[in-house]
Amino acid sequence: MLMAEYQHHLIDARNATRQVTYRCPACHEVVCLHRGHQVAPYFAHRPQTACWSGGEGETAEHVTGKRQLALFFRPWGPTSFERVLPTIQQRADVWGARTPRPVALEFQCSPLAVDQVAARTAGYRQLGIPVIWLLGRRYARQRLNWRLIERYARWLPRWGLCLLFWDVADQCLRVKHHLQQDALGQYLGWVSRVPTLRAFLAGQPRTFHPRPLNLARVRHNWSLALLRGAAPLRPIQEQLYGLHHHLIQFPTVLASNQATPPIFGRGVLLWRILVGAWLFAAGPRVTPAQLQRWGWQALQLVGGQATAVQFSARPAVALALHALLTDLERTGYLRRATGGWVVQQQPQWVTDS
Numbered sequence: 001m002l003m004a005e006y007q008h009h010l011i012d013a014r015n016a017t018r019q020v021t022y023r024c025p026a027c028h029e030v031v032c033l034h035r036g037h038q039v040a041p042y043f044a045h046r047p048q049t050a051c052w053s054g055g056e057g058e059t060a061e062h063v064t065g066k067r068q069l070a071l072f073f074r075p076w077g078p079t080s081f082e083r084v085l086p087t088i089q090q091r092a093d094v095w096g097a098r099t100p101r102p103v104a105l106e107f108q109c110s111p112l113a114v115d116q117v118a119a120r121t122a123g124y125r126q127l128g129i130p131v132i133w134l135l136g137r138r139y140a141r142q143r144l145n146w147r148l149i150e151r152y153a154r155w156l157p158r159w160g161l162c163l164l165f166w167d168v169a170d171q172c173l174r175v176k177h178h179l180q181q182d183a184l185g186q187y188l189g190w191v192s193r194v195p196t197l198r199a200f201l202a203g204q205p206r207t208f209h210p211r212p213l214n215l216a217r218v219r220h221n222w223s224l225a226l227l228r229g230a231a232p233l234r235p236i237q238e239q240l241y242g243l244h245h246h247l248i249q250f251p252t253v254l255a256s257n258q259a260t261p262p263i264f265g266r267g268v269l270l271w272r273i274l275v276g277a278w279l280f281a282a283g284p285r286v287t288p289a290q291l292q293r294w295g296w297q298a299l300q301l302v303g304g305q306a307t308a309v310q311f312s313a314r315p316a317v318a319l320a321l322h323a324l325l326t327d328l329e330r331t332g333y334l335r336r337a338t339g340g341w342v343v344q345q346q347p348q349w350v351t352d353s
């Protein structure tokens with residue numbers, strides 16, 4: 001940590017001397033001043049001290065990053081380090097005294113379990129304080145993946161669903177933004193270097209234009225995967241067998257190249273095939289409640305995710321349902337009726353593939 005107590009005052013490690021006994025502002029245990037040639041000065045608890053405020057062991061990246069972040073977010077108002085919040089037993093890495101509402105910044109350089117990210121985010125929410133998670137180098141090196149998105153992705157105006165990284169070497173914010181998945185489940189997004197808070201607030205609107213799907217290739221790849229006994233496709237295939245269908249023969253009308261928020265596991269195409277198969281097997285009348293239920297069941301079967309720490313999957317599932325129903329209505333397979341939908345004709349499952 002950068003700040004410690006001495007005679008009821010907070011002292012910055014930069015201004016500390018070794019001759020004095022400093023204490024942790026949270027647990028009030030004695031802390032040691034570390035200053036060396038490699039790392040900027042910081043305080044640390046002695047080994048085996050269990051401090052309630054958590055926080056990570058200081059690294060050069062974390063110590064330096066906090067100072068840089070305090071400067072970067074300075075235009076919002078005075079910034080300070082390691083604000084102790086006793087009611088939620090947390091300590092914010094950097095605190096921005098923004099008006100009307102302050103903001104907490106968490107600079108995360110080490111791994112953190114999803115429960116802990118959720119608990120800390122909920123703590124701030126309880127106090128009505130927005131928290132911004134900024135990720136360090138080890139996270140920036142990772143390929144986009146669900147573990148990262150689940151913990152740290154959030155919606156921001158003009159950035160869409162995004163992840164924020166702080167690059168200590170470059171002293172710069174990097175935003176991976178408009179995170180989404182193509183219809184086959186591949187993660188997509190843009191990376192932008194953001195030099196100032198003003199640029200961060202301005203955002204970078206983007207529109208994604210997905211490429212058309214090569215359905216013959218999709219069918220071919222899935223048939224190979226099924227031959228190999230690919231575990232992810234098996235539960236989907238079992239569901240379709242139960243309806244006397246085969247996955248690779250899915251009706252073309254169920255296909256879509258739409259991009260979605262990145263919650264659909266192996267992609268919205270598989271999801272649409274399942275929902276479509278259930279819908280046409282259940283007809284002639286289907287209710288919104290049935291559609292909802294199938295939407296969530298299909299999400300599970302395609303390895304999708306209903307919850308993340310900082311956003312909900314609910315709107316994405318609702319949008320995907322809306323898109324599917326609109327496509328089926330436009331092509332004459334469904335008709336809107338009071339209390340739901342009516343099947344007009346059964347789609348053809350492709351036999352020649």
Ligand SMILES: [Zn+2]
Nearest residue numbers: 024026027051
């Ligand atoms: Zn402590």
